[in-house]
Amino acid sequence: MKVGILQFPGSNCDQDMFHVCSQVMGLQTTYLWHKNTSLESADLIILPGGFSYGDYLRCGAIARFSPIMRSVIDHAKDGGLVLGVCNGFQILCESGLLPGALVRNQNLKFICKPISVKVCNTNSPATLLAKTDSVLTIPIAHGEGNYQADDSTLADLETGGQVVLRYCDASGTTSSISNPNGSRNNIAGICSAMGNVVGMMPHPERCSESALGCSDGLVVFESYLECFSKSAALA
Amino acid sequence: MITPELIAKHGITPEEYEMIRGILGRDPNITELGIFSVMWSEHCSYKNSRPELKKFPTTGEGILVKAGEENAGVIDIGDGYAVAFKIESHNHPSAVEPFQGAATGVGGIIRDIFTMGARPIFLLNSLRFGDIRGDSVQARTNRRLFEGVVSGIAHYGNCIGIPTVGGEVYFDNSYNGNPLVNALCLGVLRHDQIRRGHATGAGNPVFYVGAKTGRDGLAGAAFASRDLTEESKNDRPAVQVGDPFMEKILIEACLELFAHPDAVVGVQDMGAAGLTCSTCETASRADMGIEIDLAKVPQREKGMTPYETMLSESQERMLIIVRKGREQVVRDIFAKWDLDAAEIGMVTEDGIMRVRDHGEIVAEIPAKRLADEAPIYFREASEPTPAPNFVLPQVPPVLASEALLRLLAAPSIASKRWVYEQYDHMVRVGTVVVPGSDAAVTRIPIETPEGLKYKHLASSVDCNGHYCALDPYVGGKIAVAEAARNLACSGARPLGTTDNLNFGNPHKPENFWQLRRAVEGVAEACRHFNAPVTGGNVSLYNQSPAGAIDPTPTVAMVGIIDDPAHITTQYFKGAGDEIWLVGALGEGLGGSHYAAEICGRKEGPCPVIDLAAESAVHAVVLEAIRQGLVKSAHDCSEGGLAVALAECCISGPSATVGATVELPAPSASLEELLYNESQSRIVLSVPATAATALQEMAHRHAVPVRKLGMTGGDALEITAGTHKVQGNCAEMQDRWAWSIGRIMGSHT
Numbered sequence: 001m002k003v004g005i006l007q008f009p010g011s012n013c014d015q016d017m018f019h020v021c022s023q024v025m026g027l028q029t030t031y032l033w034h035k036n037t038s039l040e041s042a043d044l045i046i047l048p049g050g051f052s053y054g055d056y057l058r059c060g061a062i063a064r065f066s067p068i069m070r071s072v073i074d075h076a077k078d079g080g081l082v083l084g085v086c087n088g089f090q091i092l093c094e095s096g097l098l099p100g101a102l103v104r105n106q107n108l109k110f111i112c113k114p115i116s117v118k119v120c121n122t123n124s125p126a127t128l129l130a131k132t133d134s135v136l137t138i139p140i141a142h143g144e145g146n147y148q149a150d151d152s153t154l155a156d157l158e159t160g161g162q163v164v165l166r167y168c169d170a171s172g173t174t175s176s177i178s179n180p181n182g183s184r185n186n187i188a189g190i191c192s193a194m195g196n197v198v199g200m201m202p203h204p205e206r207c208s209e210s211a212l213g214c215s216d217g218l219v220v221f222e223s224y225l226e227c228f229s230k231s232a233a234l235a
Numbered sequence: 236m237i238t239p240e241l242i243a244k245h246g247i248t249p250e251e252y253e254m255i256r257g258i259l260g261r262d263p264n265i266t267e268l269g270i271f272s273v274m275w276s277e278h279c280s281y282k283n284s285r286p287e288l289k290k291f292p293t294t295g296e297g298i299l300v301k302a303g304e305e306n307a308g309v310i311d312i313g314d315g316y317a318v319a320f321k322i323e324s325h326n327h328p329s330a331v332e333p334f335q336g337a338a339t340g341v342g343g344i345i346r347d348i349f350t351m352g353a354r355p356i357f358l359l360n361s362l363r364f365g366d367i368r369g370d371s372v373q374a375r376t377n378r379r380l381f382e383g384v385v386s387g388i389a390h391y392g393n394c395i396g397i398p399t400v401g402g403e404v405y406f407d408n409s410y411n412g413n414p415l416v417n418a419l420c421l422g423v424l425r426h427d428q429i430r431r432g433h434a435t436g437a438g439n440p441v442f443y444v445g446a447k448t449g450r451d452g453l454a455g456a457a458f459a460s461r462d463l464t465e466e467s468k469n470d471r472p473a474v475q476v477g478d479p480f481m482e483k484i485l486i487e488a489c490l491e492l493f494a495h496p497d498a499v500v501g502v503q504d505m506g507a508a509g510l511t512c513s514t515c516e517t518a519s520r521a522d523m524g525i526e527i528d529l530a531k532v533p534q535r536e537k538g539m540t541p542y543e544t545m546l547s548e549s550q551e552r553m554l555i556i557v558r559k560g561r562e563q564v565v566r567d568i569f570a571k572w573d574l575d576a577a578e579i580g581m582v583t584e585d586g587i588m589r590v591r592d593h594g595e596i597v598a599e600i601p602a603k604r605l606a607d608e609a610p611i612y613f614r615e616a617s618e619p620t621p622a623p624n625f626v627l628p629q630v631p632p633v634l635a636s637e638a639l640l641r642l643l644a645a646p647s648i649a650s651k652r653w654v655y656e657q658y659d660h661m662v663r664v665g666t667v668v669v670p671g672s673d674a675a676v677t678r679i680p681i682e683t684p685e686g687l688k689y690k691h692l693a694s695s696v697d698c699n700g701h702y703c704a705l706d707p708y709v710g711g712k713i714a715v716a717e718a719a720r721n722l723a724c725s726g727a728r729p730l731g732t733t734d735n736l737n738f739g740n741p742h743k744p745e746n747f748w749q750l751r752r753a754v755e756g757v758a759e760a761c762r763h764f765n766a767p768v769t770g771g772n773v774s775l776y777n778q779s780p781a782g783a784i785d786p787t788p789t790v791a792m793v794g795i796i797d798d799p800a801h802i803t804t805q806y807f808k809g810a811g812d813e814i815w816l817v818g819a820l821g822e823g824l825g826g827s828h829y830a831a832e833i834c835g836r837k838e839g840p841c842p843v844i845d846l847a848a849e850s851a852v853h854a855v856v857l858e859a860i861r862q863g864l865v866k867s868a869h870d871c872s873e874g875g876l877a878v879a880l881a882e883c884c885i886s887g888p889s890a891t892v893g894a895t896v897e898l899p900a901p902s903a904s905l906e907e908l909l910y911n912e913s914q915s916r917i918v919l920s921v922p923a924t925a926a927t928a929l930q931e932m933a934h935r936h937a938v939p940v941r942k943l944g945m946t947g948g949d950a951l952e953i954t955a956g957t958h959k960v961q962g963n964c965a966e967m968q969d970r971w972a973w974s975i976g977r978i979m980g981s982h983t
Contacts (some may be wrong), residue, residue, distance in 0.1 A: 009572065010480050010483055010661060012394075012395070013396070013580060019664060020664070023687060049662075050396060054478070054479070055480075108979070109389075109657050110386075110389050110393055110657050110658075111657070112655075112660055143393070211678065211799065213667070229380070233724060
């Protein structure tokens with residue numbers, strides 16, 4: 001599996017993502033510059049966290065117009081794997097690859113801390129190897145991670161099993177108390193109807209090594225590898 | 236027309252004006268007067284503090300770039316790698332406009348670091364505010380300043396993607412109206428990547444890169460220019476406006492350019508005094524001249540005068556001296572990042588800083604004399620009246636157990652999670668010990684022939700201004716000792732120090748005496764701990780109508796952990812471990828948080844410090860850590876032994892761990908035994924099997940050591956003779972963890 005990591009001006013988790021994919025996972029990994037259009041035959045496209053274009057105007061609103069995004073949208077429409085983390089999730093929502101929007105945290109402050117999330121869907125390529133209803137500890141770091149969608153979109157996400165991760169407490173209970181930012185239905189991550197596009201606010205790349213105190217995020221990268229190997233075996 | 240009023244308005248004395256006339260051989264024009272006024276301001280020239288700063292030790296093993304040589308000092312960390320780090324203040328801008336003031340403070344120090352060729356790795360900060368509690372107008376103002384400063388730091392650091400991994404915040408009413416905002420940045424680089432701010436090679440082109448120049452920050456280093464131009468905007472703030480996104484791409488573009496060492500001759504950021512300082516300093520360092528044309532400077536606003544362009548402190552700008560013939564490399568890289576890169580002049584041989592505007596000469600000053608011949612003042616110093624000594628009332632105001640809860644909730648002691656959870660402290664996947672322990676620990680990736688390796692750095696920033704107010708010499712020593720102690724607790728040995736001297740108006744002999752004595756204390760302790768000063772910053776005139784701030788020589792120390800297995804944190808790890816105190820039980824409540832917080836007395840005497848005893852304690856703790864004996868290590872600081880023990884119980888990331896502690900019957904009072912702030916003390920938890928070895932080490936280093944008790948249970952239970960003090964862990968944690976959040980209205 002070859003991984004392509006998008007670089008927009010203002011991306012700041014691109015090097016972290018590169019490190020985990022190449023050094024920790026041992027995958028062939030390349031950067032993809034926003035002004036280019038080639039995905040360099042990468043199988044998994046990752047939109048990393050950061051403040052693309054300074055997040056001026058609205059998070060992700062400018063990045064969606066980058067030349068590279070046209071190729072990413074084509075890749076997604078062809079069923080290719082796309083993962084957006086934090087600012088990457090915001091860009092995926094802005095570009096219409098995922099429904100809904102991410103708005104200011106309810107407390108109007110940036111929040112950086114490890115948080116519990118419950119795995120609600122183990123069919124998504126990002127959670128294939130996780131156990132259903134298992135609780136992972138993954139850091140969040142965002143000012144605008146409050147997931148909002150209208151009632152019918154939300155109902156579609158729920159009935160279609162598109163909610164991948166939900167904020168919860170250590171025992172897996174989801175409630176307003178375990179909701180850090182005001183997201184509807186405690187949503188921390190979702191996937192597209194086809195399942196191949198995933199967006200999440202928590203940063204799995206920040207907790208994929210025991211040296212950093214937690215490796216709960218590793219299952220995300222291992223799941224992608226598993227997913228890719230399975231589809232390669234089928235093809 | 237240069238009138239005496241105009242000269243005075245520029246903060247230039249008649250004697251200084253005569254020096255300027257001597258240098259030029261004529262009267263300066265208005266642009267030249269402005270240039271001299273900023274270069275000869277305290278901020279740029281250290282004219283009041285320079286004789287004192289010479290007392291700092293600045294050399295040592297591993298120092299690759301010394302303090303004062305360049306924008307920041309550089310220290311070797313092995314394997315061909317080095318770190319550049321420096322702390323800098325943005326106190327006055329933050330008092331006027333806390334959000335932008337703090338944000339641009341962070342931006343400025345980051346530029347100092349990547350100017351050296353280093354990739355910025357982490358940030359720390361040290362903040363001071365007046366008391367944030369209560370409904371008074373003053374308390375509300377302090378909360379507004381605190382909230383604004385923290386969000387400004389978060390805004391800049393988070394966006395630029397450099398983690399803020401630690402720091403300290405104190406609250407004391409001496410900082411009413413004059414908060415302190417000191418920010419540190421550390422970067423990493425290979426030895427061969429060190430960049431110098433030298434304009435060498437006559438004929439080499441001078442490039443301006445980054446953001447365009449506007450009128451913002453015009454008053455930054457001198458005074459507001461409103462009566463100098465018809466178009467001056469009266470309400471333009473003196474505070475610069477920061478754009479972290481611009482700086483982020485500027486870092487990436489510059490580091491990409493620096494990978495072409497043959498193309499880059501010299502680099503200098505434009506910070507205080509902007510274009511003025513960067514041009515004359517690069518020329519002066521190389522004994523060369525420099526010539527620029529302001530018409531070629533990218534400008535954000537129309538009709539800026541040469542005076543305004545030269546004195547603007549617009550952010551996110553750099554000056555790069557390029558090797559002739561390699562201009563296209565610069566143009567290509569900056570075009571890739573959609574940044575301005577304008578050739579504005581060239582290096583000359585005549586030693587003159589020559590500024591043109593559309594070809595016409597508007598300033599012509601010998602660069603070296605401008606940069607290096609600022610007047611130096613030897614200020615008068617006199618010792619202020621000492622504070623009275625604290626006497627504990629016969630009947631203390633509250634029970635000792637209630638005092639413990641109140642101390643844990645005191646904003647200076649309480650958890651700073653309300654602060655650091657607003658900072659991205661994990662980006663760059665290097666934060667091994669997150670904020671909330673004695674020192675932050677960051678891993679630094681190193682490319683070696685054998686592949687990727689890591690170096691582990693510990694860093695801590697410390698200063699107890701109250702001690703320094705009681706005795707600046709001892710307080711200065713304690714600030715360094717505490718930083719070194721925090722490093723020892725995390726398993727590190729010191730590499731070097733950077734300091735930020737925050738003091739009142741130096742024209743007041745009492746304030747100058749405090750500066751002098753604090754410098755002497757810091758210098759002596761840095762020498763003792765073999766942690767030379769690699770650079771820093773001086774901020775004087777920290778004064779509100781109520782008087783000067785407590786003298787605050789903030790000390791930041793960076794250390795290295797030789798083996799990641801030695802990384803140690805402050806909280807108890809589980810039940811069944813023995814608790815030991817390395818160091819003495821101590822005595823005296825002078826200068827203590829107990830006296831200030833519980834009894835409302837800011838009184839002395841300052842705790843004493845014996846540097847030899849201090850380093851013996853560090854030696855014991857480091858030896859025990861290196862032998863794998865230590866589960867946790869936490870120093871006793873504000874709030875004394877009882878608060879240190881409580882923090883060991885409640886500051887871990889998961890469940891609390893109680894403790895049962897037995898102390899001897901108090902020789903004076905229970906309060907003194909529990910809450911004295913005697914120095915050179917560290918609380919360890921170790922497995923029972925380690926006790927003998929620990930005692931042997933302590934004996935060998937002639938350090939007192941005492942078993943205090945055992946970990947376990949859900950309360951901290953302290954017995955001292957017939958006294959019993961108990962704190963329920965859940966209650967202590969609730970008070971400590973959420974205190975600041977409650978005060979700031981974000982936690983109920």
